[in-house]
Amino acid sequence: MSDTPKPEEILSRSHTPPKTGWMDxxxxxxxGMYCYASNPKSVDYVGLPYPRQWNPMEDDWNLPENWKEIxxxxxxxxxxxxxxxxxxxxxxxxxxxxxxxxxxxxxxxxPKNMPVLRAELIRSVYRNDFTxxxxxxxxxxxARPMTLDVLKEWWYYLFQCTECRRCSVFCPYGIDTAEITxxxxxxxxxxxxxxxxxxxxxANCYRTGNHLGIQPHAYKDMIDFFCEDIEEITGVLPKPSLxxxxxxxxxxxxxxxxxxxxxxxxxMGYLILFDFxxxxxxxxxxxxxxxxxxxxxxxFTSHETMxxxxxxxxxxxxxxxxxxxxxxxxxxxxxxxNQYMDTxxxxxxxxxxxxxxxxGTRFENAASTRMVxxxxxxxxxxxxxxxxxxxxxxxxxxxxxxxxxxxxxGMGLLDEPRYVIQSVCKNFYEMPSxxxxxxxxxxxxxxxxxxxxxxxxxxxxxxxxxxAVRHVHEKHGVNMLACICAIDRAVLPPLxxxxxxxxxxxxxxxxxxxxxxxxxxxxxxxxxxSEDLPGMEEEEDADE
Amino acid sequence: MKLESVLVKKQTAIVKKWxxxxxxxxxADTSRFLKRQKDPFANPVGSTTLExxxxxxxxxxGELEPESAMGHIDPIIRIRAVQNFTPGQATGFVLSLKKIxxxxxxxxxxDPERRKELEAFDARVDQLCLIAFDVFVKxxxxxxxxxxxEQRNRxxxxxxxxGLVSExxxxxxDSGKSDLTQ
Numbered sequence: 001m002s003d004t005p006k007p008e009e010i011l012s013r014s015h016t017p018p019k020t021g022w023m024d025x026x027x028x029x030x031x032g033m034y035c036y037a038s039n040p041k042s043v044d045y046v047g048l049p050y051p052r053q054w055n056p057m058e059d060d061w062n063l064p065e066n067w068k069e070i071x072x073x074x075x076x077x078x079x080x081x082x083x084x085x086x087x088x089x090x091x092x093x094x095x096x097x098x099x100x101x102x103x104x105x106x107x108x109x110x111p112k113n114m115p116v117l118r119a120e121l122i123r124s125v126y127r128n129d130f131t132x133x134x135x136x137x138x139x140x141x142x143a144r145p146m147t148l149d150v151l152k153e154w155w156y157y158l159f160q161c162t163e164c165r166r167c168s169v170f171c172p173y174g175i176d177t178a179e180i181t182x183x184x185x186x187x188x189x190x191x192x193x194x195x196x197x198x199x200x201x202x203a204n205c206y207r208t209g210n211h212l213g214i215q216p217h218a219y220k221d222m223i224d225f226f227c228e229d230i231e232e233i234t235g236v237l238p239k240p241s242l243x244x245x246x247x248x249x250x251x252x253x254x255x256x257x258x259x260x261x262x263x264x265x266x267x268m269g270y271l272i273l274f275d276f277x278x279x280x281x282x283x284x285x286x287x288x289x290x291x292x293x294x295x296x297x298x299x300f301t302s303h304e305t306m307x308x309x310x311x312x313x314x315x316x317x318x319x320x321x322x323x324x325x326x327x328x329x330x331x332x333x334x335x336x337x338n339q340y341m342d343t344x345x346x347x348x349x350x351x352x353x354x355x356x357x358x359x360g361t362r363f364e365n366a367a368s369t370r371m372v373x374x375x376x377x378x379x380x381x382x383x384x385x386x387x388x389x390x391x392x393x394x395x396x397x398x399x400x401x402x403x404x405x406x407x408x409x410g411m412g413l414l415d416e417p418r419y420v421i422q423s424v425c426k427n428f429y430e431m432p433s434x435x436x437x438x439x440x441x442x443x444x445x446x447x448x449x450x451x452x453x454x455x456x457x458x459x460x461x462x463x464x465x466x467x468a469v470r471h472v473h474e475k476h477g478v479n480m481l482a483c484i485c486a487i488d489r490a491v492l493p494p495l496x497x498x499x500x501x502x503x504x505x506x507x508x509x510x511x512x513x514x515x516x517x518x519x520x521x522x523x524x525x526x527x528x529x530s531e532d533l534p535g536m537e538e539e540e541d542a543d544e
Numbered sequence: 545m546k547l548e549s550v551l552v553k554k555q556t557a558i559v560k561k562w563x564x565x566x567x568x569x570x571x572a573d574t575s576r577f578l579k580r581q582k583d584p585f586a587n588p589v590g591s592t593t594l595e596x597x598x599x600x601x602x603x604x605x606g607e608l609e610p611e612s613a614m615g616h617i618d619p620i621i622r623i624r625a626v627q628n629f630t631p632g633q634a635t636g637f638v639l640s641l642k643k644i645x646x647x648x649x650x651x652x653x654x655d656p657e658r659r660k661e662l663e664a665f666d667a668r669v670d671q672l673c674l675i676a677f678d679v680f681v682k683x684x685x686x687x688x689x690x691x692x693x694e695q696r697n698r699x700x701x702x703x704x705x706x707g708l709v710s711e712x713x714x715x716x717x718d719s720g721k722s723d724l725t726q
Contacts, residue, residue: 017570019572100577100586105574107588108627108628109589111571114573218708221708342712435585459690460626460627463614465584468585497690498622499622
């Protein structure tokens with residue numbers, strides 16, 4: 001009851017917000033908009049500084065006494081090490097091109113979620129303490145001193161950015177605000193100010209190889225279970241291998257595919273695909289219970305943590321002696337792979353430039369990383385007519401495609417997913433052009449913000465995406481939202497439930513699994529979710 | 545001329561003022577954007593609000609059909625229910641229509657006949673406000689329900705399907721007794 005406002009409080013409230021400048025508008029940390037503070041055990045496990053209990057809603061965040069010094073040293077170090085950070089601090093002219101492009105600004109209506117303003121939170125301190133101009137002219141030059149309130153503002157708003165990079169598409173200077181968020185979060189981590197939805201997956205990943213802390217036997221149990229389910233549905237029991245030395249290809253996918261619905265159906269799609277390719281063309285592929293996580297929440301913590309967690313991909317590939325790596329449907333995993341992995345943990349000289357053993361296609365785009373995306377691999381197979389597909393099993397679906405931010409903007413993967421979808425389903429409708437491809441709107445829950453306690457942030461941040469989905473639902477009757485990211489598959493269902501409840505969510509490989517004919521299969525009457533395939537039962541009756 | 549006819553004639557001006565007032569419940573920088581950007585996909589909040597207000601205004605021109613009014617006000621309230629508004633701030637814009645209408649009528653609002661018509665109009669606005677509040681509560685309940693369901697489903701469902709969760713055997717549920725008591 002302590003939160004219930006008093007009558008006089010209600011009466012005195014104005015419905016028009018104060019017209020103060022952003023520097024003078026105090027921070028209001030609102031439940032529903034932030035994620036819980038990191039568990040000290042998790043922070044400690046990976047050796048990050050200042051593990052302790054703290055609560056964002058309390059005045060005292062139990063900061064180390066010299067916290068300002070730590071921040072300034074951290075900034076100085078990063079300004080030296082990352083030229084991008086230095087340039088991005090200096091060159092913004094505040095033209096406002098990015099201002100209205102952020103899904104969090106559009107959805108929450110909070111001006112501090114304009115990318116330019118979110119960056120100004122840090123830039124103002126940079127000006128104050130690192131530029132002569134700011135030191136002399138102070139507030140007139142957009143500078144302000146670092147205070148506890150400023151630090152809290154950093155924490156609140158840097159964890160209201162999904163690092164999706166939509167704003168960077170519109171910046172005439174090419175400023176990547178996501179990189180500012182990345183550095184900002186790194187600075188906060190110097191003070192132990194992470195969120196638990198990131199810190200604990202990081203610790204788990206470091207310990208068992210995946211975000212959930214799943215041990216190898218449980219991972220294997222889940223894969224076995226999927227195979228049994230596939231047998232029930234198709235009459236064919238796939239026999240995948242795990243941790244098999246000498247395999248040609250290592251397959252790595254986010255653990256969400258193995259442990260969280262509806263990603264699990266995507267995992268079943270992979271298993272069906274690999275079984276088909278193995279029986280028909282002798283595909284030699286193995287899964288790993290050690291490299292059991294494609295995702296990398298270290299990316300949302302610090303460059304060093306990202307590197308440590310990513311290292312297992314090449315290490316496992318080396319241990320097993322594979323030639324190259326195939327990667328599943330994940331979002332930020334691909335940004336890490338495409339933009340960082342080679343520099344951080346390469347060169348992967350123990351691997352070869354990926355060549356499809358079935359079509360002979362050499363994946364030049366992966367010549368350096370030695371890792372191919374599943375939809376690239378699939379597109380090549382479909383293009384060469386190597387799959388036996390029956391798209392009619394997806395006839396009841398009217399599909400649209402949500403470009404996941406990282407594959408779209410972080411690696412330019414735009415056409416392959418669409419090619420695969422349209423090969424396995426005849427009903428495909430695009431959302432409006434300013435909401436897809438390079439301009440895709442984020443799901444609103446990426447970069448470690450897919451916790452439960454920040455649901456209002458997620459639902460408001462996801463509004464622009466949901467709004468475009470609603471449009472194609474109303475115009476074309478779209479009932480399925482396809483995506484290629486494990487976080488999307490986890491967070492889009494609740495987003496749809498709130499904004500467009502008639503639309504469900506699927507991974508692309510789930511649709512492939514439904515369409516793909518397995519040699520020796522029985523009559524398929526249900527999809528991978530064990531739901532009846534409309535029309536297929538009637539066909540059965542007619543046969544009788 | 546009947547009040548409704550006058551209001552229909554002034555509809556564009558009234559809805560614009562109403563829209564401005566709703567949008568001004570956001571901070572100034574946001575409000576400018578919401579008014580300026582016309583693309584419904586770049587500005588879902590502004591366009592949803594404007595379209596909703598237009599439809600609701602039409603609803604208010606006769607006996608209020610609760611279902612229709614609810615359908616039109618839902619998209620606006622659904623957005624405000626996840627934003628930084630108290631319940632009063634999220635729904636209060638409905639009541640402000642009374643003042644906007646009076647301002648538009650000018651001296652005519654003081655006419656005794658007109659006042660009677662306005663009373664009836666006000667009653668419909670009040671009814672609409674209650675509908676808005678119902679929608680707000682429904683949305684908030686939905687948010688909490690989504691939160692609760694997500695927590696439960698996140699991993700439990702997958703574990704359950706994989707048989708990694710030990711469930712109460714079927715026969716115990718059927719008989720209502722445990723093995724120990726049999």
